[in-house]
Amino acid sequence: MGSMIKAKDLSFTYEDSDEGIKDVDFEIEAGEVVLITGNSGCGKSTLLRCLNGLIPAVTEGELKGSLNVAGKDAKDLKMHELNMELGSVFQNPRSQFFTDNTTSELVFPMENYGFSKEEMDVKVAQLKKDYMLDDLMDRNIFSLSSGERQMLALACARTMGQRVLLFDEPSANLDYGNAMRLGRLIERMKKQGLTIIVADHRFYYLDGIIDKALFMDNGNLKVFNSEEEFKSSGYNTRSFDIFSIDTGFHNKSLSGERVAGLNGVSYKDIIKDVSLDLHKGEITVIVGNNGAGKTTLAKLFSKSIKPDSGKIDVKELPFFIMQDPDYQLFGTSVFNELTLVKNDPSRIEECLKYLNLYEYKDAHPFELSGGQKQRLQIGMAMLCDKDVIIFDEPTSGLDVSSMERVSGEICRLGEKSAVMVISHDYEFIRNVADRIVYLKDGYIKEDFLLNEENLEKLNNIFHELEKERKDEKTQD
Amino acid sequence: MKWLNINPIVLILINILAPSMYIFVNGSYLQVFLAIFCSALLCLMGQFKKLAYFAILYAAMYGIYLLGFSVEFFRFMSGFFAVLLQFVPCLMLASIVVSKYSSTQLLSALEGIHLPRVLVVATTVTLKYFPTFRREFKYILESMRLRGIAFTWKKPIESFRYFIVPQLFRCAALAEEVTAAGLVKGIDAPVRRTSYFELKFRFTDSLVLCIFAAGIIGGYIWAA
Amino acid sequence: MRKLKIKDIIMVALLTAVYLVFYLISGMSSMVFGAFGHAISPGVCGLLGGCVLYFMSRKIGKFGQFTILTAIIMLVFSLMGAGYLPWLITSMIAAVIADFIASKDNKVGVWKVAVASGIMHVGQAWGAIVPSWFFVESYKKEWIERGQTPEDMEAMAAMTQGIMGVLATVVVFALAFAGVYLGYLILRKHFKEN
Numbered sequence: 001m002g003s004m005i006k007a008k009d010l011s012f013t014y015e016d017s018d019e020g021i022k023d024v025d026f027e028i029e030a031g032e033v034v035l036i037t038g039n040s041g042c043g044k045s046t047l048l049r050c051l052n053g054l055i056p057a058v059t060e061g062e063l064k065g066s067l068n069v070a071g072k073d074a075k076d077l078k079m080h081e082l083n084m085e086l087g088s089v090f091q092n093p094r095s096q097f098f099t100d101n102t103t104s105e106l107v108f109p110m111e112n113y114g115f116s117k118e119e120m121d122v123k124v125a126q127l128k129k130d131y132m133l134d135d136l137m138d139r140n141i142f143s144l145s146s147g148e149r150q151m152l153a154l155a156c157a158r159t160m161g162q163r164v165l166l167f168d169e170p171s172a173n174l175d176y177g178n179a180m181r182l183g184r185l186i187e188r189m190k191k192q193g194l195t196i197i198v199a200d201h202r203f204y205y206l207d208g209i210i211d212k213a214l215f216m217d218n219g220n221l222k223v224f225n226s227e228e229e230f231k232s233s234g235y236n237t238r239s240f241d242i243f244s245i246d247t248g249f250h251n252k253s254l255s256g257e258r259v260a261g262l263n264g265v266s267y268k269d270i271i272k273d274v275s276l277d278l279h280k281g282e283i284t285v286i287v288g289n290n291g292a293g294k295t296t297l298a299k300l301f302s303k304s305i306k307p308d309s310g311k312i313d314v315k316e317l318p319f320f321i322m323q324d325p326d327y328q329l330f331g332t333s334v335f336n337e338l339t340l341v342k343n344d345p346s347r348i349e350e351c352l353k354y355l356n357l358y359e360y361k362d363a364h365p366f367e368l369s370g371g372q373k374q375r376l377q378i379g380m381a382m383l384c385d386k387d388v389i390i391f392d393e394p395t396s397g398l399d400v401s402s403m404e405r406v407s408g409e410i411c412r413l414g415e416k417s418a419v420m421v422i423s424h425d426y427e428f429i430r431n432v433a434d435r436i437v438y439l440k441d442g443y444i445k446e447d448f449l450l451n452e453e454n455l456e457k458l459n460n461i462f463h464e465l466e467k468e469r470k471d472e473k474t475q476d
Numbered sequence: 477m478k479w480l481n482i483n484p485i486v487l488i489l490i491n492i493l494a495p496s497m498y499i500f501v502n503g504s505y506l507q508v509f510l511a512i513f514c515s516a517l518l519c520l521m522g523q524f525k526k527l528a529y530f531a532i533l534y535a536a537m538y539g540i541y542l543l544g545f546s547v548e549f550f551r552f553m554s555g556f557f558a559v560l561l562q563f564v565p566c567l568m569l570a571s572i573v574v575s576k577y578s579s580t581q582l583l584s585a586l587e588g589i590h591l592p593r594v595l596v597v598a599t600t601v602t603l604k605y606f607p608t609f610r611r612e613f614k615y616i617l618e619s620m621r622l623r624g625i626a627f628t629w630k631k632p633i634e635s636f637r638y639f640i641v642p643q644l645f646r647c648a649a650l651a652e653e654v655t656a657a658g659l660v661k662g663i664d665a666p667v668r669r670t671s672y673f674e675l676k677f678r679f680t681d682s683l684v685l686c687i688f689a690a691g692i693i694g695g696y697i698w699a700a
Numbered sequence: 701m702r703k704l705k706i707k708d709i710i711m712v713a714l715l716t717a718v719y720l721v722f723y724l725i726s727g728m729s730s731m732v733f734g735a736f737g738h739a740i741s742p743g744v745c746g747l748l749g750g751c752v753l754y755f756m757s758r759k760i761g762k763f764g765q766f767t768i769l770t771a772i773i774m775l776v777f778s779l780m781g782a783g784y785l786p787w788l789i790t791s792m793i794a795a796v797i798a799d800f801i802a803s804k805d806n807k808v809g810v811w812k813v814a815v816a817s818g819i820m821h822v823g824q825a826w827g828a829i830v831p832s833w834f835f836v837e838s839y840k841k842e843w844i845e846r847g848q849t850p851e852d853m854e855a856m857a858a859m860t861q862g863i864m865g866v867l868a869t870v871v872v873f874a875l876a877f878a879g880v881y882l883g884y885l886i887l888r889k890h891f892k893e894n
Contacts, residue, residue: 053660054659054660057659058655058656079660079662080659080664094608097604099580099603103672104578104581109661109662110670110672112669113665113667114670116670117672117674142607142611304621304622322618324615327642330620330623330642332889364645366649380623487781488783491784492778492785496785503835570782573779582779597709597713598716599776602717609721610724637886640751644715647714647715647755648759651707651714652707654714655706655710
């Protein structure tokens with residue numbers, strides 16, 4: 001096994017930000033699984049962008065030092081040459097596909113590289129077999145589940161026969177079951193001799209398969225040459241086993257006023273005879289697999305859809321924060337965004353200071369990072385003075401420290417209002433939940449308070465969710 | 477009998493050229509020729525349902541057009557329907573193109589005529605995001621409702637602003653991500669792009685084009 | 701002259717997708733007005749889509765932006781079998797002129813962008829208007845044979861050729877021009893312009 005990637009004194013400084021990487025040295029052997037990790041803004045995505053050539057091709061700044069990929073100097077390689085060696089899987093499912101059809105997407109890179117129809121047919125057949133894509137061919141990409149999209153993205157990244165795969169925060173948009181499934185897939189590809197590089201701040205799905213960990217801190221790199229070495233380092237590696245975290249329990253006495261409720265509600269085939277009350281001062285987390293009806297439940301509360309039968313009892317429209325903040329920001333500045341909710345400058349100022357967003361008050365909402373946008377929305381929820389606040393996957397795409405901040409802020413919201421959260425993020429759930437509602441196939445399967453004795457129940461739900469994914473895989 | 481398969485490029489090309497041919501050819505001749513030509517194509521392709529549907533449409537519009545000569549009430553509309561009638565044969569072909577092929581396949585097929593790579597890549601992006609944005613405009617309306625700034629005709633400009641601004645800024649943010657996704661998929665490779673869905677130009681395709689050309693040239697000579 | 705990079709072209713492509721949504725809306729809403737509506741539908745589109753063009757001129761502002769936007773639209777319509785030669789020609793010529801007027805940089809005056817948008821949309825409208833001149837000529841003889849008086853015919857030709865043509869051009873230009881100012885009004889604060 002030879003050296004696949006070698007970086008020497010690699011540095012990059014952005015034109016308009018202090019972030020970047022400084023004098024990074026490392027070597028990756030063929031066939032290794034390498035984790036790049038660290039907190040957000042530490043430079044791990046910068047490093048990844050250096051590897052796949054987006055730096056310097058797209059991002060402007062100053063690049064120094066040397067980088068060798070498959071024995072060639074990356075400086076001499078054009079983007080299209082580099083990407084014959086490296087396959088990239090990006091984070092955002094919305095922007096990583098170029099077409100709306102799975103087959104078109106799979107052949108898109110080969111068309112760009114001028115393959116003949118015959119070559120493409122051979123390759124497509126091979127990928128179909130390797131990544132179990134039989135049921136996915138010639139479908140609208142929009143209709144795929146997040147797990148299916150991940151498989152397609154993976155297959156696309158290997159169309160040119162790439163032996164090195166780069167993943168950018170794959171766990172950000174995958175639920176627990178799908179992330180574990182990705183972990184097994186990576187293990188399989190490792191056995192086939194592929195080199196896998198994963199940049200992520202969650203890595204529970206890589207437990208036991210990491211050969212090398214590159215830990216970034218403020219643009220500086222620390223290399224751990226084995227998983228054990230990484231685990232025994234001072235860095236907080238509890239993320240390897242998410243079930244072992246200890247967040248404590250709220251153990252609130254829940255006797256708040258009932259402010260909203262569903263009574264025997266059914267909607268199409270999605271929600272079946274569901275009764276659920278929401279109380280002030282209580283944070284209710286809805287868990288369940290994709291398609292279990294979680295978002296539909298939220299839409300029923302916010303009167304976006306009408307139930308076929310049953311009664312919905314809400315005094316006023318809840319404040320519903322949907323999954324993608326980008327559709328929900330209308331203001332000309334962060335401050336202006338909040339005045340649209342409540343025109344009370346002193347409260348807005350106080351709120352921005354609490355959220356640590358005060359320095360951005362004149363910035364355009366779209367200039368904020370994902371975590372900041374999410375917190376701006378929480379700010380809106382704090383100002384809205386509504387009894388019921390609903391969040392749909394508030395932590396998707398967030399790193400651990402942003403997630404922890406958001407958790408704290410949602411907990412504070414839960415002191416005054418009834419908060420309902422849809423989430424599959426285990427750590428986040430442990431941080432915020434007072435009560436767990438497990439939705440399965442449109443029914444409420446379990447509904448309990450989260451405390452020490454009920455913790456086992458929550459863990460079992462997660463194991464069950466993962467098992468469902470496994471069954472899905474054996475069906476493939 | 478096996479139905480005829482015609483390369484969509486042929487249909488697209490006919491549609492681009494046909495409606496403006498009355499610059500050279502007598503209008504009523506062109507109208508009859510196109511109606512017969514396109515109906516014949518639909519028959520050969522086995523599209524009888526579509527043909528029947530368009531025949532009814534054509535007859536109805538022709539009826540109104542004729543009425544315009546005798547009934548005062550229809551006079552104004554007559555000219556308009558005369559224009560619309562011209563487009564019915566092309567509409568027939570267009571409906572086949574749209575129903576039989578996906579837009580990506582069509583684009584890919586069109587690469588046979590050596591379109592610039594930049595345009596192909598850009599149009600691919602547009603074709604993907606057009607339906608996406610249409611869907612997302614609904615999300616934006618919904619989120620406006622939930623924020624208590626629902627679209628209202630009382631404040632059209634403000635409502636329009638809330639409606640359009642998130643999507644425009646999202647485009648700017650998306651551009652970078654989509655570019656990155658494209659570059660790692662080789663959109664900048666300096667070779668001629670190939671096409672998975674490229675359809676061979678067969679003898680029948682050339683024959684159809686020849687008949688079309690002959691009809692137009694024939695009409696030109698006949699009128700002269 | 702600043703050259704369009706891949707990223708700029710992708711952004712134009714994305715904005716074209718937004719623009720096409722408005723194209724669809726305006727096409728459907730102008731149908732209510734019959735023949736005249738058909739002739740001014742590019743103007744309605746210009747009114748709604750002006751903000752897209754204004755946004756593009758501020759975020760990109762490079763030569764070729766209007767041309768590429770128009771070329772993509774033409775290609776998309778051609779793919780659906782709705783391409784139409786005179787329309788393709790007038791639209792593309794107008795788009796190139798628009799680029800010469802308002803694509804110097806991303807700080808050109810709002811009025812320049814407005815004029816560019818006006819010309820661009822008039823170009824699209826002419827695709828429908830210009831051929832109709834030939835069209836009526838081609839039918840005149842037949843209609844007279846069918847018993848229309850030559851005077852009636854002249855009136856009708858004047859209607860389609862003259863009044864409709866001139867009126868539609870003016871209306872389309874005005875609507876598209878206003879559309880950019882509407883976009884300016886909406887986006888001004890977002891770009892921190894006063």
